[in-house]
Amino acid sequence: MKTNAAPIRAVVGTDDVEVKRVAKDLAATLAPPGDFGVDIIDGQANDSGEAAHRIYQTIDSLQTFGFFGGEKLVWLKNANFFADDRIGGAQATLDAVEKLTATLQAGLPEGTRFLLSAGAVDKRRSFFRALNKLAEVQVCDRIDSTKQGWEQNASILVRGLAGQKTLRFEEEALDLFTLYTGGDRSAITSELEKLDLYLGTETRTVTADDVRKLTPMSRAGVVFELGNAISARQLQRALELLKQLLFHGEKPVGILLATVIPTVRNLLLVKDLMLRHKMSTPSNPFGFGQQLDRLPPAATAHLPRTKEGKINAYPLGFAALGVRNFSLFELQSGLKACLDANVALVTTQTEPEVVLGQLLVRLIGGSQQKASARSR
Secondary structure (H helix, E strand, O other): OEEOOOOEEEEEOOOHHHHHHHHHHHHHHHOOOOOOOEEEEEOOOOOHHHHHHHHHHHHHHHOOOOHHHOOEEEEEEEEOOOOOOOOOOOHHHHHHHHHHHHHHHHOEEOOEEEEEEEOOOOOOOHHHHHHHHHOEEEEOOOOOOOOOOHHHHHHHHHHHHHHHOOOEEOHHHHHHHHHHHOOOHHHHHHHHHHHHHHHOOOOOEEOHHHHHHHOOOOHHHHHHHHHHHHHOOOHHHHHHHHHHHHHOOOOHHHHHHHHHHHHHHHHHHHHHHHHHHOOOOOOOOOHHHHHHHOOOHHHHOOOOEOOOOOEOHHHHHHHHHHHHHOOHHHHHHHHHHHHHHHHHHHHOOOOHHHHHHHHHHHHHOOOHHHHHHOOO
16 A cells, blocks of 8 residues: 655755754654664765665665564665765766655555655755655755855854753854854854853853853954954954964965955945944844845945845944944045055065054054044
């Protein structure tokens, strides 16, 4: 007897650790009682021939009734042949996957359950589209910190994992921790363990000082902290972070183009917007995007965009938090100073650290209080 109601579950994605954890928990839930009701097929293949063999093994197992006609779990485990790569794109693999799709669409023997766990999956192919219709699919992808807008997804992940430990982050602490760990689940989990032990049972709120004290900075974290120090007009902190980036081999021109100039440019863009449209300082970086959405399209047409054409609001939100520390004239002069520094780095023999240090002095020099007083 066949039925399309047989449970089919899939856990796929580029976050290998999370895929394995979720799949293991699911297998324990789906497996029938006893020692003979689980058939595990190793999904690791070195070539398309092995991939096809694993798939046909899976099909045979799915079409075979359980021991003494009882319930059965078939688990195609850690499959590596559903991606858009050499193995996944080979004709032998594609033919076998097509037959697996047809088998699942036709329905499984009553009492048979199917669990698929796999790494990267080509979501454009018909197999994944069919799987979405037939199965309950969980996608566990790593957060790509090279893509714009990754920070918001990473902060959501941090909040969720911290909540499991009853830890609560202050807003600044959450931003710092997200940037320091770079959206890597393993790093987030490990660093949360340290914070959990450090705070003990009485204090469960993580502060920015806690993060700076205990959490090592990723490259993205150092870059963020340098931009943060510029926005806060913390000259000594900015110079220390500059030394750290240079010590770790970052190219001076790269520091200027990837960190200093974007920070000053975003501050200038936001300062201009806030003065023109009488916008208020947001309570957190994400809140600024809501204000931008309320502006007419012509007012935001010049703002930096993601590849999808959306306004990249997250760095602008951070700029909005620090823009009150600068006047419009200071930021306009600061952008010109960045151009002068760029020319000096590529045309003079002056030490790069000296050029960048002098630039930071020009950008940050003067007190934060004075800057606030002449914010216009």
